[in-house]
Amino acid sequence: xxYFYTPHFYWLAQSxxxxxxxxxxxxxxxxxxxxxxxxxxxxxxLLAAYLTLKILDRLVILLSERIAKEWRLRVKQFLPFLRxxxxxxxxVVLANLFLNLSKQNILAxxxxxxxxxxxxxxxxxxxxxxxxxxxFESPYGVGxxxxxxxxxxxxxxxxxxxxxxxxxxxxxxTIPHNKIWTEAISNANAGALEAQVVTEFYFTHxxxxxxxxxxxxxxxxxSKYTALKLPVLVVMSEKPWGxxxxxxxxxxxxxxxxxxxxxxxxxxxQAFAKHQLAYPSLSAIAESEEN
Amino acid sequence: xxxxxxxVIKTLSKSMANTVKRFRNWLSEQRNFIFSRYTSDRxxxxxxxxxLVELPPEVRKKLVTGVKNLPSNPADKEAxxxxxxxxxxxxxxxxxxxDNSVVILxxxxxxxxxxxxxxxxxxxKKKQVPLRLLPLTARLNDIESITSKLKDCLQSxxxxxxxxxxxEIVVIPNLSWCFLRSLDGLDGIEYIQSxxxxxxxxxxxxxxxxxxxxxYLNSVCGIExxxxxxxxxxxxxxxxxxxxxxxxxxxxxxxxxxxxIDKQILNGDVDNKTSYFDHLTDISQGVATVAxxxxxxxxxxxxxxxAEEAEEEKSDxxxxxxxxxxxxxxxxxxxxxxxxxxxxxxxxxxxDLTIAELAKSLGDxxxxxxxxxxxxxxxxxxxxxxxxxxxxxxxxxxxxQELAGNNFIIKR
Numbered sequence: 001x002x003y004f005y006t007p008h009f010y011w012l013a014q015s016x017x018x019x020x021x022x023x024x025x026x027x028x029x030x031x032x033x034x035x036x037x038x039x040x041x042x043x044x045x046l047l048a049a050y051l052t053l054k055i056l057d058r059l060v061i062l063l064s065e066r067i068a069k070e071w072r073l074r075v076k077q078f079l080p081f082l083r084x085x086x087x088x089x090x091x092v093v094l095a096n097l098f099l100n101l102s103k104q105n106i107l108a109x110x111x112x113x114x115x116x117x118x119x120x121x122x123x124x125x126x127x128x129x130x131x132x133x134x135x136f137e138s139p140y141g142v143g144x145x146x147x148x149x150x151x152x153x154x155x156x157x158x159x160x161x162x163x164x165x166x167x168x169x170x171x172x173x174t175i176p177h178n179k180i181w182t183e184a185i186s187n188a189n190a191g192a193l194e195a196q197v198v199t200e201f202y203f204t205h206x207x208x209x210x211x212x213x214x215x216x217x218x219x220x221x222x223s224k225y226t227a228l229k230l231p232v233l234v235v236m237s238e239k240p241w242g243x244x245x246x247x248x249x250x251x252x253x254x255x256x257x258x259x260x261x262x263x264x265x266x267x268x269x270q271a272f273a274k275h276q277l278a279y280p281s282l283s284a285i286a287e288s289e290e291n
Numbered sequence: 292x293x294x295x296x297x298x299v300i301k302t303l304s305k306s307m308a309n310t311v312k313r314f315r316n317w318l319s320e321q322r323n324f325i326f327s328r329y330t331s332d333r334x335x336x337x338x339x340x341x342x343l344v345e346l347p348p349e350v351r352k353k354l355v356t357g358v359k360n361l362p363s364n365p366a367d368k369e370a371x372x373x374x375x376x377x378x379x380x381x382x383x384x385x386x387x388x389x390d391n392s393v394v395i396l397x398x399x400x401x402x403x404x405x406x407x408x409x410x411x412x413x414x415x416k417k418k419q420v421p422l423r424l425l426p427l428t429a430r431l432n433d434i435e436s437i438t439s440k441l442k443d444c445l446q447s448x449x450x451x452x453x454x455x456x457x458x459e460i461v462v463i464p465n466l467s468w469c470f471l472r473s474l475d476g477l478d479g480i481e482y483i484q485s486x487x488x489x490x491x492x493x494x495x496x497x498x499x500x501x502x503x504x505x506x507y508l509n510s511v512c513g514i515e516x517x518x519x520x521x522x523x524x525x526x527x528x529x530x531x532x533x534x535x536x537x538x539x540x541x542x543x544x545x546x547x548x549x550x551x552i553d554k555q556i557l558n559g560d561v562d563n564k565t566s567y568f569d570h571l572t573d574i575s576q577g578v579a580t581v582a583x584x585x586x587x588x589x590x591x592x593x594x595x596x597x598a599e600e601a602e603e604e605k606s607d608x609x610x611x612x613x614x615x616x617x618x619x620x621x622x623x624x625x626x627x628x629x630x631x632x633x634x635x636x637x638x639x640x641x642x643d644l645t646i647a648e649l650a651k652s653l654g655d656x657x658x659x660x661x662x663x664x665x666x667x668x669x670x671x672x673x674x675x676x677x678x679x680x681x682x683x684x685x686x687x688x689x690x691x692q693e694l695a696g697n698n699f700i701i702k703r
Contacts, residue, residue, distance in 0.1 A: 068697055
């Protein structure tokens, strides 16, 4: 049995050796000669790219915060594209520096890189691809107020792999882009400066509905934060323990969301107290929950 | 021949000297600008009419008195009178199917009540109709009582006039005095709206209002639907502005600086004075009060060099007092925070406000508002007369532009 198999193994060993030699030759063909000069050049390119990205980040954010608010988000949302252009440029320059980029070589390199990334950095690659898809699909952009999973806040950075959001409590949360494949993403303003704020008020069933509605409309119309170009709306719903009024209005700047809501509640409660409007009793709520 | 050459050389040398001087001034301005970018301090006191402070006291007094005694812009008065004629005649011909009101809109930095009262005095005499002027000269301290005040003024007469066929013209000199952007502050407007719709058929209404306030009331109460013709005061023309300011100009021996080189090229042979007023009208966007402030700001005492040149040029004329009107310009706005923008919008909305009213319209504490007003007052953006705070008219075009760009409901 061994007799028969020995030449075969020999042949296999020989062919494996040939393949290794071929691969080495191919690699030599693809990878150009690495010299100290090239390494220094690459280092400088990376440094320049890093500095450019940092400068771009600062410049765009600074510019967007100084110009009129109506342009703020448009300028900010241009940043991810600029970053992508810089990164693509750097990758191309580096590839050109270290690789002999013929048509076949590009195919070979792309295939190898794709397989390597697919296995070794599956999630990382998924996030990067999701980030690129996200640039065109725009589920969120810089300056938008979004909710992913349990996290809500303003997008402050759109990176290569992840998005950073700032929560109302001033925490910065990093969420990988690949969440867009699986999670529902709620975007409050989708590139607009304004985001609707819904404020709820609760009353007993016997409350004077017209008076409450008039007060709520007036509260929104006379708030300094309200964007009067957009509609103000009061809607109602019934609960076993009372009536719920929802005041829907837009602040001039989505960033004022919480201070706006506070202003609305403060002034509305003052008016309710003046007119002695009755809130639902806790016992009624408890009873309704028991039932 | 030689004389002609000498004259040409003189002219050339003079124009070169002027160019060098202008370049030197420009350079120093740019240096100041660059320097100021790094040293700007919000606490620094800014004098909006610094040039006035530098003028000799007698000239300053003359200028201030001249401006104070200026009548309302005659072009505005004419335009209002013709609009009133047209609307009133239409209503007289068909009172049941024609709107019974005219609204005169002015810029929020122009005193519409003054223009209206000056115009209406003559107009009512001409038309032989009784005028009922709403007895308000400012906003009530207690804005919640505006409805009862309006009822006192308007409803008592309404019942008296209900059956009589006597015509009556009711004038609301400034609608801003009838409201405040607060929870109960719009009740007065609602009452006026009800009167406009269901009031006496023998009444014709003339209402003065600021453009920003009107736009706000329109989006909140839909006031335009209740009123008839809405007439916006036209932008002042260069010639009208010149003739309006003529009494002041006659009082001062004022020279007009050469316009900028680009204006010289574009305008050709236009004299300095015309070019000056064209530019002033342009930068003030045709708002009379802004133009007057721009005019005051542009007057300077000539320095020795300039005076010498002027003497040379006008050797045959009586000796100059050394006043020169340089190319007018509007000052830049300081960096405004969101809170400043809200405050400035509130001022534009109401025209003028006391601190208490301003705090109420913003929903803030008086102490907070007072602090912010102090900062803006130091910067020169707002001005305070007694207890009333207003926007400094010279900043109006820039403030308007800033607010329009920041999502406020204000037309550019």
